[in-house]
Each structure stands twice: as structure tokens, then as C-alpha cells.
Amino acid sequence: MSRRATGHVGVWAEMQRQRQRELEAEARQRRQEARQARAYERRAAQSYREYKQAEAIRRTEELDAQVAALQELLASGCRAPAFRPSTLMLAEDLPPLAAVVEGVGRREPDAVVEYFSAALYTSTAWPEGFPRRVAMTYDPAARQLVVDWELPAGSVVPQSKYIRYMYAADQYRETPRPVGQRRALYKEVVAQCMLLVLHELFAADESGALDSVALNGFVDGHDPTTGRRAQIFLATVMAECSSFRELHLAQVDAESCLAEALRGQLSARPDQLVAIRPGRRPEEVGHRVATHGGDEEPDLYEMDPIAFEGLVAELFEAMGMQAVTTQRSNDGGVDVKAFDPTPIRGGQIVVQVKRYRNTVPPTAVRDLYGTVQDAGANKGVLVTTSGFGPGAHTFANGKPLELIAGRELVDLLRRHGLRGRLGDGDRTDSAPPLAPLPEPSLPDDYNILGMSWTGSVALDVCALVCRGNRILSDDHLVFYNNPQTPDGSVRTLPATAPDRAAICASFDTMPDDADRLVLVAAVDPEANPDADLSGFTDARIRLLDPALTELGQLQVSDGRPHETALVLGSFRRRASGDWDFVLGGKGYPGGLEELLREFGVEVD
Known part of the structure; x- marks a missing residue:
């Protein structure tokens, strides 16, 4: 049984958090106004080229500052003042806070949960934009607090490393941050978040109500094994108060401290949402579970x-x-x-x-x-x-x-790391719910190939698993009537904006005799019987990881008049085992049937 935290501390905590949100919004407005003012001054004082170069430097400095803040998350968080009831904004018409504090002293589960929920929810240790969602219960016999805490998503790590202004082309060019660096930094952030939650809870425990804390860290995302949206646990730890207080958190390596000193568990690849088995969960304790912060996601209908x-x-x-x-x-x-x-x-x-x-x-x-x-x-x-x-x-x-x-x-x-919902049901009156992902489990390691284009022509996007220019079998043609290959290594997926079609491909599990994955597009003759591919323009393929993080973009040739099918390109297996993308471009006036016959598909 779960409930929202609605006691007196919860009310005061919400007041405090609302004030924090207002201050954060005011700070964002001041930063925007300051940026605009600085931009005006630079435009007035500098040449166009100098302004653009200065803007590139400023944006790069912002990226560096974001990374530095993530690296120092634990150290700076530990410098924030510990939670004390006296720090809450008190309304004169609310009962005294002493009753809740006395309840914590008597180890009353509801009071303990109310108190420590407020400690986490009103904390000033967390960067702006970090989630504050928590589910919590208390085991008075073991004097243990059991907590599920939401971690920031992988998008918290900037994807760009630096920005340069290219004068000849009059454009900015972003250099991507190496994937290895992004993975390492996100893993470090997850570990720091776990330690910081423990620090805040133990620091707030003036009455000695906690002998230990069982903490599980999760993110909301698409479970790679099912494709469904779920809570995915990336870290877990059971920390004894006596052992934790001996740590010098400002000097520790967060990952080593969590995994070795505290004997916790951290996902090997949190950026890929590789889940771990959580430890003790709040619902397993037998007492009521209180949640806080879950409604922080704003209702877009009700926003100012x-x-x-x-x-x-x-x-x-x-x-x-x-x-x-x-x-x-x-x-x-x-x-x-x-x-x-x-x-x-x-x-x-x-x-x-x-x-x-x-x-x-x-x-x-x-x-x-x-x-x-x-x-x-x-x-x-x-x-x-x-x-x-x-x-x-x-x-x-x-x-x-x-x-x-x-x-x-x-x-x-x-x-893109922002939050918003559409009422309680999170759906519009006129838009249908998104189609579910396929029921069979997805491979352990895969990529999503998201395809987009401009133009109104209705297209079918298909994938062919081939050896050379010949398809392995008719069952290795993946399209709407055959949504996956026999081994499941290639399959269709519902596209997420801005993509209009999507293919899931597990390159490592493709058949040994396959050396090409060919992507093709063809006009839907039932929807557009008289159309050709002249309306197929600005086409591209986005390479995504299971967390829908974009790894790169591949440009695709535009369609041409009188052609109704087109080879977009093919991924080809090299002798080293790596897969490279080769741009296509060959068109077929005879549509998908002509294209498939060339690849050896028997078309009725």
C-alpha cells in the first residue's frame, strides 16, 4: 500500500520546494536576460566574426562548467548544510513541528518517513534539474530506512565537448564528446548520487533513528529486454551508519567507495540501461510506503x-x-x-x-x-x-x-532532459496512445536506426539481411507484414519523433553468413498510387542506442522523379568484424517489387 507524503512536514517541505522552484525560475530568467544583454554589448562592440567566435567560446565554457559540476557533485553536495526542521518555512496556521520530531524519536514509521522525505526533497545539495522522486518506508525493528531514489538520466552528461565557429561557412561546429568519456562520467555521476543520498539521510538523523539505509537508484526508461517503459535500477547499496560515518566523502573515488567500501552494486553500463537486481525494496518491508516528488512533473494543461x-x-x-x-x-x-x-x-x-x-x-x-x-x-x-x-x-x-x-x-x-505531462492520463484528446513495442525480448546489445525525411509521400521502410547482393531468405525481409527476422536480430520498432520509421538491429547477433543489412524505402501504392520519390527529401538515418541517445547521423540520397523505390544504404561487415555504412542511391521505377527481385526475393 502506498500513499503520498501529506503530513505537516510534507506540507512545509512542499512550500519550501515551491519557493526553491520560484527562485530557480527567477535565476533562469536573470541568466537569460544577462545573456541577451551581453550579446547586445558584444554585437555593438565587436565585428560579426569576433562576436561569433566569442559566442562559441562562451558555449564551450558552459559545457566545461556542466562537466565540472557533475564531477564535483558529491564534494559540493557534502558542503551543503544538513537538513534541520528549523530550516523549513513554517506557516503560522500549521501545527508545531515538534510533534513530528518527537515521532521520529519514538521510531514511529510514518513520522520517520515524513521527516527523511522532507530532508531529501528540500535539499539544496542537488543541481537544478536533477530529479527529486523518492519512495520510502521504515523498518522500526531493524531501524532501517528503505529508499528508492530517482537518478538523473544519461542525457545529464553534455554530448558536445567544444564548439568552434567556422568563419568560411559562417556556422558553428560541435565536436562530440567521446562516447567513452560520456559513459565514464555518467557512471561516476550515478555513484556520486547514491553516496550523496546516504550522506543527506545520515546527516539529518539527529535522533539516531537510523542504524542503516537500504538504497536503490533507478531511472525511468525503456527496458532494453522488453522495450517497455519501466523503472530500471542502476545501483543498490545497504549502508551501516557506523561504517558510513567513517568515510571522508570529499576525497573518495565514488565508484570504488560504493562498490568496495560499502559493498554496493553499480551497473556495468548505466548509459545503456543495463539493470542490476535491487536490494531490499520499500514495498517488501510490510509498512506503508510514502512517495514524494512524483508529481513534480508539470501538467502542461495547467501551466502558466x-x-x-x-x-x-x-x-x-x-x-x-x-x-x-x-x-x-x-x-x-x-x-x-x-x-x-x-x-x-x-x-x-x-x-x-x-x-x-x-x-x-x-x-x-x-x-x-x-x-x-x-x-x-x-x-x-x-x-x-x-x-x-x-x-x-x-x-x-x-x-x-x-x-x-x-x-x-x-x-x-x-x-532532452525536460519534464512535462498531459493531465493525469498523459494523452491528448485527439492523439492516439503510442503503439507498444514488440512483445519478444530485444537482444542484449542493439542499435535503433531511426529514419526521417521531409515531404508528404507515404513510404514503406524495409530492411534486408543479405550476403552480398542476395537476401538470405524471404524471411530475412523485415517490413510491416514480417516484423522481424527468424532469429530476432533485426526487427521493426515504432518510431519516436522526429523519426518517421525505425529498425532495431543487433549487429553482433546477425547470422554468420550475413554481411550486409540493406535499408530501402518505397512509395506505398495504396496510400499514394500516383506518387514518386520526388517528395522524398532531406532524408537521414539516426543511429541511436537503447536509451534513445543519438550516436550519429547518416545522410541519405534524396528521391528522384519517376522512381518509386530507393536503396537508402547498407551496413557492411568488414573483415575485422566491424560494420560500416555505405550510402545507397540506386532508384527503381518499378517500385518495391523490382527492387526486391534484384535482391533475390520471390515476389508473387
């Missing part, structure tokens, strides 16, 4: 309109763009102004934000198009909490407009 626009601006910044909200008056129909530094397809973007519950009418899309033309922007984006009808999509087709519905918005927020 200005805060909602700010969240959308944060999303665009998290996606690598520059974005600011506009003034409420004289904004010309623009809520957020963004700039995409990507060459060729980038440029100025105007964003309109509609916090609706009902379907957005086509008139709103027409108005956005007029705003794009008036502003001379490269693209217009309409973001809503609801959905769009056929009329809106029909008008947007072929125009520099992008429509982002509620479910897609929530998915983008979560994939």
Missing part, C-alpha cells in the same frame, strides 16, 4: 502560459538552437524566436505555442504561415498540448511549417 512558452524555449535550446521568448505585447504572433545554426536547412524559426485541450483549427496554421512570411523566417513551428486535424496537415503540406502535437511534445521534452 508564460511558463509554458519558457519551457518550449528551453526545449529548443536543449535541441541545440538559440531561443528566447518574446514580449507579451507587439510580438507579431510569435511566442518564441529560435535560430537553428545547422547549415542549409537551418536559420530563423518562429514558434507559436497553443496550450489547447481541443484540436487546433486550420486557421491557426494559416495564421502561422502568414507570420512566417511577414517575419522573413525560414520556418514556422506550431507547438500545442492537443492535436491537429486533417485540414491543418493538408494546409501545412509542402510549406515550411512543422506541427508538434501534445504526445510528440512530451516525448521531445523527456528525451
Whole structure:
């Protein structure tokens, strides 16, 4: 049986946390205003080239500061003041806090849980944006607190290492942080978070209620073994108070301390969501389990309109763009102004934000198009909490407009380290729920190949497992009617935005006689009987890991008139066992049937 923490300390803790959120929002606004002011000063005092170079240096320094903060998470957290009841903001009309403190002294489970939940929830030791979700119970016989604590996702580690300004191309170029560095730093962050939680709990224990703490650290993600969204445990430890107090946390190596000194367990690959078996869980104790912080994810329907626009601006910044909200008056129909530094397809973007519950009418899309033309922007984006009808999509087709519905918005927020939900059910009135992933277990190690393109043409994306230019068998053609190969090493997956199709491939478990994985696209003759691939443009393949972290992008040739099927490219096994991508480009006027016959597939 579980319950929300609703006692007096919980009320006070929520007041304190709300004030912290307000201060964080004010700080973000001040930082944004300061950035804008500095940018104006630089523009006035420097040449365009110098400004761009200075901006690249500033962005690189921000990346370095983020990494330094992660590396010093435990040390800086230990310097934060320990939780004391007197630090909570007290309302005059609430009962005295002494009753809760006395309950902790008597080892009353509800009081103990209330007290230590507040200690974690109101802590100032955690960086802004880190999760605060906790489930907790207390075993008075063992004097043990049993805790499940949410860890930050792998996206907390910056993917870029530094940014340079390329004057000749007038663009910024981001150098990715090596995968090995990202993995190592995230593993270190997980270990530091576990130690910091233990430190805060034991430091808050003035009455000696805790002999030990059983702590499990989890993240929300797609379980690689099932493909379903679940709590995935990445670390666990049972720490005795006497042993823990002997540690000098500011000097320890977090991973060694957790695994060796405290005999805990840490996932070998937390970045890949490789789970460990948690230790004692709160629901196993036999007392009521209290949860706190789970509702911190804001309901987008109920957000203040200005805060909602700010969240959308944060999303665009998290996606690598520059974005600011506009003034409420004289904004010309623009809520957020963004700039995409990507060459060729980038440029100025105007964003309109509609916090609706009902379907957005086509008139709103027409108005956005007029705003794009008036502003001379490269693209217009309409973001809503609801959905769009056929009329809106029909008008947007072929125009520099992008429509982002509620479910897609929530998915983008979560994939870029931000939070938001759509009411209690987390779904829009007009958008259907996302399709579930396949029931069979996914391979232990796999990649997701996410494919996207512009244009309205309806396409079927297929994968062929081949030796040379011949398919191994008809069963090794993966498409909507045959969603996986016999061994399950290649299969279709539901695509997540911005992808429009997705293939799961476990290269290490492919048949020994397979040396190619060929990806093809073909016009759907039932949906678009008269279409060709001239509407297949700006195509790309994103290489993702199981946590949906983007590892790289592969450019794909555009389609051509009179062709209705196209080889996008193929992954080829080299003598070393590695797989390289070779760009395709060969088109077929006879559609998918002609293409498949060339690869040896028997087509009825």
C-alpha cells in the first residue's frame, strides 16, 4: 500500500520546494536576460566574426562548467548544510513541528518517513534539474530506512565537448564528446548520487533513528529486454551508519567507495540501461510506503502560459538552437524566436505555442504561415498540448511549417532532459496512445536506426539481411507484414519523433553468413498510387542506442522523379568484424517489387 507524503512536514517541505522552484525560475530568467544583454554589448562592440567566435567560446565554457559540476557533485553536495526542521518555512496556521520530531524519536514509521522525505526533497545539495522522486518506508525493528531514489538520466552528461565557429561557412561546429568519456562520467555521476543520498539521510538523523539505509537508484526508461517503459535500477547499496560515518566523502573515488567500501552494486553500463537486481525494496518491508516528488512533473494543461512558452524555449535550446521568448505585447504572433545554426536547412524559426485541450483549427496554421512570411523566417513551428486535424496537415503540406502535437511534445521534452505531462492520463484528446513495442525480448546489445525525411509521400521502410547482393531468405525481409527476422536480430520498432520509421538491429547477433543489412524505402501504392520519390527529401538515418541517445547521423540520397523505390544504404561487415555504412542511391521505377527481385526475393 502506498500513499503520498501529506503530513505537516510534507506540507512545509512542499512550500519550501515551491519557493526553491520560484527562485530557480527567477535565476533562469536573470541568466537569460544577462545573456541577451551581453550579446547586445558584444554585437555593438565587436565585428560579426569576433562576436561569433566569442559566442562559441562562451558555449564551450558552459559545457566545461556542466562537466565540472557533475564531477564535483558529491564534494559540493557534502558542503551543503544538513537538513534541520528549523530550516523549513513554517506557516503560522500549521501545527508545531515538534510533534513530528518527537515521532521520529519514538521510531514511529510514518513520522520517520515524513521527516527523511522532507530532508531529501528540500535539499539544496542537488543541481537544478536533477530529479527529486523518492519512495520510502521504515523498518522500526531493524531501524532501517528503505529508499528508492530517482537518478538523473544519461542525457545529464553534455554530448558536445567544444564548439568552434567556422568563419568560411559562417556556422558553428560541435565536436562530440567521446562516447567513452560520456559513459565514464555518467557512471561516476550515478555513484556520486547514491553516496550523496546516504550522506543527506545520515546527516539529518539527529535522533539516531537510523542504524542503516537500504538504497536503490533507478531511472525511468525503456527496458532494453522488453522495450517497455519501466523503472530500471542502476545501483543498490545497504549502508551501516557506523561504517558510513567513517568515510571522508570529499576525497573518495565514488565508484570504488560504493562498490568496495560499502559493498554496493553499480551497473556495468548505466548509459545503456543495463539493470542490476535491487536490494531490499520499500514495498517488501510490510509498512506503508510514502512517495514524494512524483508529481513534480508539470501538467502542461495547467501551466502558466508564460511558463509554458519558457519551457518550449528551453526545449529548443536543449535541441541545440538559440531561443528566447518574446514580449507579451507587439510580438507579431510569435511566442518564441529560435535560430537553428545547422547549415542549409537551418536559420530563423518562429514558434507559436497553443496550450489547447481541443484540436487546433486550420486557421491557426494559416495564421502561422502568414507570420512566417511577414517575419522573413525560414520556418514556422506550431507547438500545442492537443492535436491537429486533417485540414491543418493538408494546409501545412509542402510549406515550411512543422506541427508538434501534445504526445510528440512530451516525448521531445523527456528525451532532452525536460519534464512535462498531459493531465493525469498523459494523452491528448485527439492523439492516439503510442503503439507498444514488440512483445519478444530485444537482444542484449542493439542499435535503433531511426529514419526521417521531409515531404508528404507515404513510404514503406524495409530492411534486408543479405550476403552480398542476395537476401538470405524471404524471411530475412523485415517490413510491416514480417516484423522481424527468424532469429530476432533485426526487427521493426515504432518510431519516436522526429523519426518517421525505425529498425532495431543487433549487429553482433546477425547470422554468420550475413554481411550486409540493406535499408530501402518505397512509395506505398495504396496510400499514394500516383506518387514518386520526388517528395522524398532531406532524408537521414539516426543511429541511436537503447536509451534513445543519438550516436550519429547518416545522410541519405534524396528521391528522384519517376522512381518509386530507393536503396537508402547498407551496413557492411568488414573483415575485422566491424560494420560500416555505405550510402545507397540506386532508384527503381518499378517500385518495391523490382527492387526486391534484384535482391533475390520471390515476389508473387
